[in-house]
Amino acid sequence: MNENQLGDLSYQNMKFLNEESISQFLHCPICKKIFNNPKRLLLCGDTFCEKCLQASRSKKKGGNKCFVCGQSYSQEHIQDDLIPKKIIEDLRVQCTRTKDCQWVGILQEHKIHIQNNECIEQTGQEKQQKK
Numbered sequence: 001m002n003e004n005q006l007g008d009l010s011y012q013n014m015k016f017l018n019e020e021s022i023s024q025f026l027h028c029p030i031c032k033k034i035f036n037n038p039k040r041l042l043l044c045g046d047t048f049c050e051k052c053l054q055a056s057r058s059k060k061k062g063g064n065k066c067f068v069c070g071q072s073y074s075q076e077h078i079q080d081d082l083i084p085k086k087i088i089e090d091l092r093v094q095c096t097r098t099k100d101c102q103w104v105g106i107l108q109e110h111k112i113h114i115q116n117n118e119c120i121e122q123t124g125q126e127k128q129q130k131k
């Protein structure tokens, strides 16, 4: 597995199964979606997607405040939130990379599925062969 991709949960080519039944604690308070690379603020314990946290920071130049509770924080108070990250990697997803791919499994395995190019392609070959 490519180690550089471990820190990046990019939800591409897939959809979560039963997304409406996934715990609200795995949803970002800013974008309301499932955390993408969750980061936790150490002082208050609130968690956001990395991108959402970055976006909420850039709006306020005077000092960073938590979107949820207003607690001031600085860069050293931001930490990877590994527990939701691992739970999300264990959620069941369906591959949507090609129309015909019916692959279902956990998110972590979906990355491998994509890396190994296991998707079933439609008979009309579109992007299948690059070389």
Ligand SMILES: [Zn+2]
Binding pocket: 028, 029, 030, 031, 032, 033, 035, 036, 048, 049, 052
């Ligand atoms: Zn978010």
Ligand SMILES: [Zn+2]
Binding pocket: 041, 044, 045, 046, 066, 067, 068, 069, 070, 071
């Ligand atoms: Zn907070």
Ligand SMILES: [Zn+2]
Binding pocket: 095, 096, 097, 098, 101, 102, 103, 113, 118, 119, 120
């Ligand atoms: Zn697939």
